Amino acid sequence: MSDAIPGSLHADGSPSAPTFMRRSSGIRCARSVWVLISLTSAAIGCGTSHAILEFSAPSNVIARAPFPVTVTVMIGEHRDTMINSRIHFSSSDPAAVLPGDYYFSSADAGSHVWTNDFVLVSPGNQTISGEIIDATGINGMVNVNVLPASAGALLY
DSSP: OOOOOTTOBOTTSOBOOOOOOOSSOHHHHHHHHHHHHHHHHHHHSTTOTTEEEEEEOOSEEETTOOEEEEEEEEETTEEOTTOOOEEEEEESOTTOBOOOOEEOOGGGTTEEEEEEEEBOOSSEEEEEEEEETTSTTOEEEEEEEEEOGGGHHHHO
């Protein structure tokens, strides 16, 4: 086997052939393992285009009353427990009070609950949307029916 580093040139100027595994070089083997891990992580991590945000929220809320929302990052039928990116929220309700951007961490294991951090103000059907800022295409939303404040007694 050649001692050339992949992508380098031999003394005569010809390109060396890539070498992925060598018994005599722990550095080259470690580099190959790192590349394999990096590629595998990219294929299943937060940058995948098939990941989605699943929202869980009450279907009916009272205007101006805080309510909980849970967001779970899913890849297919499984939770993306490796997500470590920032989520940003928006709403169809221009008067909505939404939490600031949140960074998912390994402690979240792909799901986070915001307890009483969302407030919708405008009665009618509204949406809450979220997107992962660092991974284009990972987003989701939920529809919420906002009842006038006078309807509060009807829900409880």
